[in-house]
Amino acid sequence: MLIVLLTAATAASEQDQPLHWWRLGREGQVLERGQDRLEGLHQRYAGERVRALLADGVGLHRVSLPGQRTAAIRAALPYALEERLSQELDDLHIVMGPKRADGQISAAVVEHRLLAYWSGRFATSGLRLEALLPLAALYADQAPEQGLRLQALDWPDCSGWLVSAADAEPVLLEPALLPFWLNNRLQALAPEQRQLSGPASELASLQASIPADTRLSSPASAEASGSLQGQLATAAPLNLLTGPYAVSMAAPPWRKLRPVLVAASVVVLLTVGWLGAERAALEAERDALRSQIETTFSRALPGARLQDPLVQFQQQLQGSSTQVQAGAGMLLHAFFTSLQGQSGVEIRQLRGSVEALDVELKVASFAELEKLRAALAASAGITEQLEGADSENGGVSARIRIARGES
Incomplete structure (x- = not known):
């Protein structure tokens, strides 16, 4: 996972300035760190998850709202914060955090302008943000049980001070504003709760600017819990990428269906291939049948024009054509009738002509030839004459003349 730090220094100019970044391992350990532009990070770590930490321009608040429905609380939250904010609500993006154990609601407030700027920067670079987090929100669980706690941040380009309290969200302050803010904040506390812990050197310089009855303490581990690994080990609190800035990190729907799509593609390809093969086979069979029809027609009706073989043969056999066709049709009918029962x-x-039909054929043997001649001779109205017969491999070739005779 990549962690990118966004500060006021990098947002002050429209130029793409280098940003501080950290690359974490699976266990949260820092594997790499450096300073680079967003385009450079995209080229090096295009597939990494990305979180950005917003150090400036975001305020954290804590309010009490009645009701249990989340939708009702979210709708009422902007109006509950309106008196604390110096800007118009339309200019601000308000994000509701989780409901705390004491019933209060945490909220983050940031200008639309700032979010649009950083969203555009990341979109232009090609990096896809998983979350945009307020830097101060990472320290929410380090608040003292009583009073205030002052921490110096060790993040690059972050020179401010972080003030945390048990009854409020952490606040990131500039050094120049720290004395004035602490004095007002401590004055609002009851005398028994006026306690401030922090680095001894800073407390000494602040002592004249805060109430005299404030109890000061300098824990030895005041900054020990601020490690990057510890701060980012938990889930992202107060993600600013909600509403119009929400970015879905789920895989695209088609990616989940990739195995089904691959299987469907294979089925479609196989089906198309099978249909293509079937069509090629049918076309070959059609061409062979057409060639056989043309050959049979040219042999049966030499000199006739092929138009519709079936109709033309029916006309020949049924005698429904001209006289020439009627004579030839009778002879053809007698010949094909005699072939019934003959094999080979x-x-x-x-x-053919009006009076006679010359047939050249091949039969299996002389016996079959005589059988065919006998069948022709038995036909009424025709006579048959064997004009020649020769033995050849596998059978006998013969020439028979069939003519019209007395019926």
């Missing part, structure tokens, strides 16, 4: 007969050529 191959018609090689048919030549």
